[in-house]
Amino acid sequence: MKTFRARLLRFLVFAGTASLTLHSQSNESKPDLTLHGTVTRADFMHYRELPFTVPAGVTRLSAELSYTDKDKRTSIDLGLLDNERFRGWSGGNKSFFTLSDTDATPSYLPGSIRPGTWKILLGIPSIRPGITSHYEVKIWFGHATDATAVSTFSREPLRAGPAWYRGDLHMHDAHSDGSCTSQSGKKIPCPLYRTVEAAAARGLDFIAITDHNTTAHFDDLRELQPAFDQLLLIPGREITTFLGHANVFGTTAPIDFRLTDTVPNFNALLDQVQQLHGLLSINHPAQPSGESCMGCGWTAPNTDWSRIRVLEAVNGGITSGPLAGIPFWQTKLNAGFRIVGIAGSDNHNSSASPEHATSIGYPTTVVYAENLSERAILDGIRAGHVFIDIQGTKRRGMxxxxxxxxxxxxxxxxxxxxxxxxxxxxxxxxxxxxxxxxxxxxxxxxxxxxxxxxxxxxxxxxxxxxxxxxxxxxxxxxxxxxxxxxxxxxxxxxxxxxxxx
Ligand SMILES: [Zn+2]
Ligand SMILES: [Zn+2]
Missing domain, CATH: 2.70.50.60 (abc- transporter (atp binding component) like domain)
Incomplete structure (x- = not known):
């Protein structure tokens, strides 16, 4: 028994470390560019621009400043100018920042990364006479097609070590049709932080907020992740088409969802997701589709099920009942497809009041992962190391x-x-x-x-x-x-x- 356990553990650990390619945002990876220099008392109360070239095709830019003589009261501030405008200033409050089309470290502006000459901006509010301080700015260029980072919103795993981690992979907030109550009791588009707070209050380890066809919520998630250092925030969105809904996890890049118009068929949509290393899950496939909700059921013609890795077998929000997807899923398993069954609450209400209790975490998807990071959780899901706690308890397990x-x-x-x-x-x-x-x-x-x-x-x-x-x-x-x-x-x-x- 002991030998079996040891072997199983070895196997599990191996399975969890399958993809180790690093994204350029991670501090584990080699920078694409390093700018060095020195400052002396002559730079005191002055600014210095460090120009560098951003090549075409870059979708994320990250930088980290380090310098010597902090113990001798040297301090150097950090900021950024792109080839058109001022992109941010974090002074002495952050030594690392990242920015992309959708999200940026607070103090910085998200937006296009246009190729050309950009400038790191340094300010020198303090340096003593006779001191020569060395600075180094590491710069990473990210691309939408890079392998998944450890996590998009955190540079390190939130928790080390293999374990069963509990989460909810489907919910909505003000960036789509999620609502809650205002101070005076009005129904309002629900600010994203309330959804994150509700998930943290449920004691979950990870969530994906999956607003419909938008990437607008990623900037909020970037800001919130450091405050929620026990709740991993995974980038997600619900690709919402007239022929079906599917969640995509693990990429912040745009995806054209216009099936029937600019995207000729579902396989072309799958191609986009694959290029971006995203993980696609077909949502609530057994829900009826029609006038009250066109596309809520899965009707995309010629779906290549051999390319579908994940399916939402349990959905907390649908009218046909949370378990209606299980027979649909099992029909695909009987047809010979190896598809992982996951769950999502599909929560649309993050009111804190007990009379309008949120459904976040009902049901809960439980994943065996190498650690609590986006890459490990998504690898665990891909591998099918997953069970569903239908009633969203904190302890039940198998x-x-x-x-x-x-x-x-x-x-x-x-x-x-x-x-x-x-x-x-x-x-x-x-x-x-x-x-x-x-x-x-x-x-x-x-x-x-x-x-x-x-x-x-x-x-x-x-x-x-x-x-x-x-x-x-x-x-x-x-x-x-x-x-x-x-x-x-x-x-x-x-x-x-x-x-x-
Ligand atoms: Zn849906
Ligand atoms: Zn939904």
Missing amino acids: EWSATADVEHVATAAQMGDLLGATTGHQVRFTLKLHHVKGASPVILCDGKAVDWLPTKPAEDEEDERGGTWQSDGEPHWVRVDVRGPDGSLWLMGNPIYFNPR
Whole structure:
């Protein structure tokens, strides 16, 4: 058992570190340009411009200033001029800034990064006679097609270490149709900070705010992330078309959503998302589409399901019921597509008052990730290391794993993974349940309940059970639902897949 655990852990850690290419915004990466120089007492109470060339195609510019002799009271202020206008001044209050079309570090203005000569602006409010201080400005040029950064809004993971992280991947605020109440009780477009506060109050680890077809909310998120250092803010938007809705996570670049007009078909939209390293999830696909909500259901013709990695199987806000997407999802699994089932509250109300309670975190998507960073959470989702806590509790959990001897080596898989098991091979399953006392697991193979594991109710807060299955060598998907004593769905697991098609 110990060996299996060690192997599983190694496997999980490996799975979580799959993509390590660094984005130029990250302080881990080599700068594209470094400007050096010195200042002396002759520069006292003067400004200095450091010109540099911004090449074409840059969509994000980041810079960091460092200098010597702070202990001898040298101080150097920082600002920026682009090739047309003043772009910001952070004085001595920030040594790093980043800016793009959509968002900028507070003190700086978001907007186009036009190629040409830009200038770092230094100010010298303090330097003593006889001191020569050295400064260095590192500059990074980012491109929309760069690999995903550790996080768009934070330079470092918010929390280290592999764990199950809880979040909500679908919600709206004033940048689309999210509302809440004003001081006098009027219904108003809800400022984004209230949504973030509501998510933090729910104790979530991450959220994606997914306003409809806009990137306007990213500047607010950039400002809020440092204050919410326990709640990862992932860039998201809801691509909202007449033929279906889909969330895109992990890119701030514009995406043309005008399906039926400028974007010829859904595959062309997928091409855009792929180029930007975004992760696309098809939303509430089983919702009816019609006059009251054109495009709420999924009707895009010729959708190439082999290119769809993620689907919102559970949506807290739809009229057809939160679980209506599960049969739709399982039909795709039965057709042989490996698609990760996730959830979103689709919250449109961030009122703080108990009588208008927000739905943020109901349901919760729980992701096994290498750490609490955008890249790790999105990698965990891509890998399918995901279960859904339907009722959005803070503690309920499940771990579903399998081992099989593949060419005399015990190979482990968890939710989302593919395991080879030829005919006659014995597969060993382990199910661990956390804080679901009284609830019972249902094991589903290709959508049908099977008795490969005991299904009696969990008698304790921590429950572990095992079972075996003799493989028939065919492709299958096997996943676990956990149902409460009244039969209601508490947890919905993603499948382990057997044998490639
Ligand atoms: Zn929608
Ligand atoms: Zn929505």
